[in-house]
Amino acid sequence: MTERKHIPVALLALALLGGPSAHAQEAPEARQDMALRGVMKQLGQDMQAVTGAISEEDWQLVAQLAPRIGQHEEPPAREKMRILGWLGADARKFRNFDLELGKGAENLQQAAEQEDGQAVIAAFGKLQQSCLACHQSFRQPFVQHFYGER
16 A cells, blocks of 8 residues: 555544644634544444454455545545644654554455455454554544534
8 A cells, every 4th residue: 555645534533533632622613523523434334344244254345345444535635734733743643543544454455355254353453453542542632622522
């Protein structure tokens, strides 16, 4: 997978769900549903679909879903800039989580194409760990900052 020159959705997702609490909260009028929330919702649906496909040993479906996860949609440029501004020095950490997501999805696809159930499960587990790490780092601060929610 070639390195993408965009803000990782995984990082954005974590930001939407919560970001560093050291950042100031935006004014209430700035609080509106962000595109990243929709991107994260789709990623969640795709991850659930992979879980179902794994349980049915539908390796073809897993292989089809993996690129949707690794090459997920992105929020518009203006929203990315807001998120990057908020992330500040943590932008690189956020980006690295997205790169891990892309690599994990590639590994998942390769294992599924080989119909190697054990490797599929291992790759999916690593993918989920990457998602969890990002969410634990950014979700709460992101949601608090952009939505005023705790």
